[in-house]
Amino acid sequence: MAHEVVVAKAEEWQDGSLGIVEVDGHRIALCRVGEAFFAFDDRCPHAGSTLGLGTLHANAVECPRHQYLWRVTDGAALTTGGPLTLFEVRVEGDSVLLTVPDRWPEPAHWARHPRREELRRRHGFEEGD
Numbered sequence: 001m002a003h004e005v006v007v008a009k010a011e012e013w014q015d016g017s018l019g020i021v022e023v024d025g026h027r028i029a030l031c032r033v034g035e036a037f038f039a040f041d042d043r044c045p046h047a048g049s050t051l052g053l054g055t056l057h058a059n060a061v062e063c064p065r066h067q068y069l070w071r072v073t074d075g076a077a078l079t080t081g082g083p084l085t086l087f088e089v090r091v092e093g094d095s096v097l098l099t100v101p102d103r104w105p106e107p108a109h110w111a112r113h114p115r116r117e118e119l120r121r122r123h124g125f126e127e128g129d
């Protein structure tokens, strides 16, 4: 069942901050745009690089590897590739809370991977996941 966990203290994240938090062994990129926080899979949808080490330009994250851009507010790809995998996040008091999904999603960059089915089997994804 989905539940929330505290992933950060809002006061420690300035407007324009981008970083990585870990939840249940999963790396999540977290950023602050104004008063709002956004969270998404840290693995770039293009080739799996670490988005949390990228650059935030207003509400767009730039991947450090090939410099593609995604809008963090809705996950849309602004250059090329599939969308970001977003996670629900909200602020309560000084706590930034992330909703932990019932099942962690398949990394978006696997969609075009030549050995996708092998990866899915190895990591326990079933038909229809």
Ligand code: FES
Pocket: 044, 045, 046, 047, 048, 049, 063, 064, 065, 066, 067, 068
């Ligand atoms: S790995 Fe992120 S843009 Fe290529």
